[in-house]
Amino acid sequence: MSQNSHQEQNLLIPAFLQLRGLVKQHIDSYDYFLTTDIKQIVSSPSNCCVLSDYNPDFYLKYKDIRVLMPSIEEDAVISSITPHECRLRDLTYAAPIEVDIEYIKGNKIICRSGLEIGMMPIMLGCCNCVLRNKSEEELAKMLECPYDPRGYFIIKGVEKVILIQEQASKNRIIVEIDSKNNVVAQVTSSTHEKKSRTVVQSKGSKIYMKHNTLSEDIPIAIVFKALGVQADQEIFQLVGTQKQYIDALGMSLQECSILNILTEKQALRFIGSKIKNSKAAKTGRTKIEEARDVLATVVLSHVPCENYDFRAKIRYLGIMVRKVIDAMNDPKKVDDRDYYGNKRLELAGQLVGLLFEDLFKRFNSDIKKHVDKIFSKPKSSKGEPFDVITAMNKKMITEGLNNAISTGNWSLKRFKMERAGVTEVLSRLSYMSALGMMTRINSQFEKTRKISGPRSLQGSQFGMICPSDTPEGESCGLVKTLALTTHITIDQPEEQISKLAFSLGVEDASLFSGDELYSPGVFRVFLNGQPLGVHRDADFLINSLREIRRKGKISEFVSVVKVEEEQQIHIACDGGRLTRPFIIIEKCKSKVEPKHIKELTLGLRNFDDFVNEGLVEYLDVNEENNAVIAMRHENISEDTTHLEIDPFTILGCVAGLIPYPHHNQSPRNTYQCAMGKQALGIIGYNQFLRVDTVLYLLAYSQTPMVRTKTIEIVNYDKLPAGHNASVAVMSYSGYDIEDAIILNKASSERGFGRSLIVKRQNSDLRRYNNGLSDRLVMPPVIHGDNPPPSIKKFHALDKGGIVAVGSIVQTGDVLVNKETPVNKVDDIEMSKLTDNDFKPSFTCFKGPNPTQVNRLFIACNPEEPFLIKTVTIETRPPELGDKFSSRHGQKGVVGLIVQQEDMPFNEQGWCPDMIMNPHGFPSRMTVGKLIELVAGKSGVFQGKFKYGTAFAGDKVIDCGEILVKNGFNYTGKDVLMCGTSGELVGAYIFSGPLYYQKLKHMVADKMHARAIGPKTALTRQPTEGRAREGGLRLGEMERDCLIGYGAASLIQERLMYSSDVFIASVCESCGNLGYEQWCQFCKSRLNIVKVKMPYACKLLFQELQAMNIRPKLNLSSS
Amino acid sequence: MSEVYRGRAPNIEINKITREKIKFTLSGVDSSVANSLRRVMIAEVPTMAIDVVHIHTNTSSLHDEFIAHRLGLIPLISENQDNYDFPRDCKCTGHCEHCAVQFRLKVKNQEGGVLDVTSRDLRHLSQQGNDVRPADSDGPILILKLRKNQEIDITCNARKGIGKEHAKWSPVATAVFKYTPDIYLNQQRLESQFTAEERKEIVNSCPVGVYKLNEESNIEVVKLNKCMFCEECMRKGEMIITRSASALLNVHDNVVRVSQLKDRFIFKVESSGALKPESIVSKAFTILTKKLDDIKQLIPPLINTR
């Protein structure tokens, strides 16, 4: 029974993902931005109006803002657009931003609603996207794939993803030990307006406060004094009156008296004198005023402070000092920086929100500048009164957003923040690579630092972050992937929660003296890291809050955590926390009962119902610490509070493809995660309608025999990338060393491993400033069978000058016969134009094999009036050297392609598609692969898919039984006969179906050789690299070999004669280089001789001469 | 070993013929002969298959090369392939009625819905060559599907070729042989040293059910030909002996022994549909003899030069 109900409860996961989807976090956050955040930004006091310094009557006030549905304005007609149209036409999928404003024009108040101030890029699938809540059929009408993950943007036809950014949490105190062994408590304050970092740290036995605006560390007692805490007694109370606090603070307090700072004024003056870039002189304020201002607005800026009421800040500072002292006494109290509870993930919504606010501020300041300019001039009484709408620059916001998303450079003026690499082009190499990218987490950590801490797997990542899916090499462990059921929270309003907390008996901290805050049995309550108050019955508060959450009265993502050691209760409702769902256990019984699951399967319930009825709840990383979570039903004990929905959800979607991953050595799973993204397959149902630069597809892609739950959940079974190959694990021919595989020629001819390469080539007809534009010309007529290559390359063109659909083109063949005007600047009379005014600039095809032109697109967009896209499809059967891999991190290249009759066969007529060498197994320890084969083989005979889900899946015993029942060996071994001799193979061969992926690395794209070819202009040496048809380098090591061998002439031939030999004229008398038998130095041609040298050598001499160094050549004849 | 075969006449015994399958026993030959027969059947019996495809119109969702590949793999009935020449042997340039059969595939979906284009839509371009047509005994073969207003217009040439060149010309789906099993049961020891229970274990160990217990609960071989040499029964026998720990017994002297008769081969040939299974076999023999004949042709000059 427990087995059964366990099996059933994992039905919750598809339900979860159906509702939330793999990229729900992106979409949720963007929805929040479009519906809530954007309104808050515009209505915030610093943004909501524009005033003029010169005209006190003038104002412009924003009353509302909204983002409409995506549309495009062409020829003054506004029409709605679909994402696919944007991809095809290189448009931006964006929607107008409309504001309602009220402003002064002349002396009238004017209200205007629906004024467009720019275009907002729209995330696919968000609430303003046309694809939202559409059925499969409706999506098909819009040429969209129903399984596309969405959650990305389309900017100028390019799909861009804003990666999830990992950051240390804001507004929380983190205590660390720095390199000098000092205890450092720091808090990064972040509000809409400001970002700053405040540090309280120990230095020896004293405690200081550090801040960016202050040039020096300030003794903590002075800070307290400056904030208005007069008595030392009071300071002790704020931090703690126990002995250890008094002892630790003693020295710091002494410093006050040493510096003779006893009053608030003295303290403020002291701080005022330490302010960097003081503006006191400019604004005419005193040092004291300035210091007070800094303390109020910059130091700990996230702690509210109105009218210089510093009480909240004092208390906060007290807590920080207390933490420092605690950590000084007990190193265990130091926080773990890599702990995931202290991390926040930033999503597209937040990032675009930051950017938009910045741009909006700039937009307003531009308006203000314009307005000021107008009003500063003496008013002309005549004419129309000034209308502020004319000062609005729509392009600024539109282009600011587009540029940031398409380049990935996030520059926020007000935080002085510059961040690069925030966005990436969505990889469409395969469906999995797109999915993997949408769930990828980018860390802000520098890649170059060789520190293992942030890279290693942290205990708190369990279930939230995939332990397998991370790249190898420099970014190992820094780039992570979300696990299957992880959800990232979005910001929730605090007011409701704090009100609730107070009505549940939290007593406001401001009513207490410091002393009472720290008395035993009293728990301090924090909301999002801010002290809220105290509570005397912690369990009551926690249980009631959780109960209310389970009842659905407050958001399901609010977390309530009790920290026993510190006597603290943390309530969190901020955005960016990682959460995941758990089944609630009460009194050793799962609240999710079989009847609920039944209702789920009948479609009477969805995942939200489970949450709303309090059967399932979300826990964040911190709250997990308060929970006792059973992995499976069997593990439930008396203390258990929660149950995992299914253990396989600890893996992400890419690692979820691996069958039996729990039987593999862990690095193998990581390798597969990297390779699964390179596997060719089906990209989406609309793959042949897309016009990506290159698309790699697999013909006849098959769904794997051995599946996992994840495969079905992420729809990999519908968009697979690979073939179920019949594999014999045996040695064959010796062409299979080093993981090479042997392929059956007949199999490849029947379609195994056959890939399609869809390439797009762009060519646009530009219009120039002088009114001329590029033109298409008719190709020359081809006569005879064997025209010269210069003519033959036009063979594929139609009369219109564009390539004919269906024709076969080769490298060098012209696709678009375009001509560009020679003069693009001056005005030329159209009637006088001749053919000589144009020069050819045709677009040519480039590719290894003859390729068929499949489609042509002719489109236009606001930037390009005539855009021609040529799509070619090349069919490529597997060839020697192509790379294949199984799903267990075992890659290999094709070593030999063998005729079918030479392949081994069994008596039933089975013959392998592929032979793999058994040496691949012992050192790799990929037992999962062995099991996949046995399971797959048994599935074939049963006519059923087998499951290799992590920590579950079909058992080898059962699969073996099925094999025996069908007349096969229990262990999956067969008796084979040799194809060449007909004799029995002298061993039993382990054989059966394995899912093999064809990887994108193909010989045809890499093969390169050259005899003669281009040279670089500067050094006259051969070019480098395949793309430039470069030479193959004879490097230092090769040179050393030749020297060692004594092959001097060969070296000379390779390094000079075949490279950049140059005959220089050298003057024997002065030793300078001459030119054409003439020495400019001696002004004579008498002593000139010819010397062969590398051109690079001649170049060096000349460069030295340019630096006033004279290389002198002393010539002698041997 | 070769002594065994000497003086023995090769023999073929046909066990079963159906429309698509033939099973026969070839005896009195060495494995080299059996294997050459198998290899010739796979790779050298010529058939007709679509080889050159001209696409005039294609508005379907599959691209041209994809369709061409699919067309090539359709088995064409090639019983009369002898009437055609290999394209390389034909005197014509391009193609003629001696080396090619032309088909046309012209379909347009005008009704709406999804229209299946199958091998039945392949029409001969001329009267000649009607004997070469898509194999149809298992129903039509799907080539592609058309949506409303999608259209396809293709002419293609079927040409003669062999499986060595491309798998589409291979007439067989499977062509395999196996050795005839030879099972030796040491009945005497089985009776004396094994309990009835243990004998049953041996019987049950065989995954394909070669053995049966008879009335006296002795092991009997009932389906000898099913044996696939997995040696499960041998291993079981050994296991039981070691288990009973009669250290005196010679473990290596198996009570059950499975070996192969090296001169009897059970063939199984399944046709792809292009040729009748029996004609595949007989053609394979013709080709095999022709190969030998070709070699024999070289002998007289060799002898003469001696």
Ligand code: SF4
């Ligand atoms: S070798 Fe295998 S198949 Fe043959 S009889 Fe023994 S157990 Fe059965």
Ligand SMILES: [Zn+2]
């Ligand atoms: Zn000179």
